[in-house]
Amino acid sequence: MQEQFTAQMSMPGGxxxxxxxxxxxxxxxxxxxFGPTVPTLTERAEALNVLGFVPVPGAEWEWTEDSETHDDPASPVVLIAAIRLHAVRERVRR
Known part of the structure; x- marks a missing residue:
């Protein structure tokens, strides 16, 4: 079984x-x-491929809502997306 990784995507600084x-x-x-517009599924897949990764079969992007300031309901919302991956080529020596 190939080692699995997690990709995350967020929008710090616009x-x-x-x-x-x-x-x-x-x-x-x-x-x-990327730019300020949410990247499409195709753009995300192409970026992951450039980085040497592909989603594991059946994996889908999952979105989570967080806040910039913990425990402050008036804080701006931060969206974080995540997906499980595996490397398409050797990436890292530990």
Missing amino acids: RWRLYVVLMNTTVPWPEYR
Whole structure:
């Protein structure tokens, strides 16, 4: 079975940022930046491919709502998307 990873996407600073979470490593997490418009499924798939990853079969993007300031109901909302992945080529030496 291939090792699985998680990609997350959020919009800090007005631009969407997609990054792959790499645990137990000191290398920078692979990331891809988009513009201010929510990237389409095709754009996200292409970005993941550029980074060397593909979604695991059957995986779908899941969206979570958070807030900029914890426990403040008046705080602006932060949307975070996540999907499970596997590498299409060797990525990281631990």
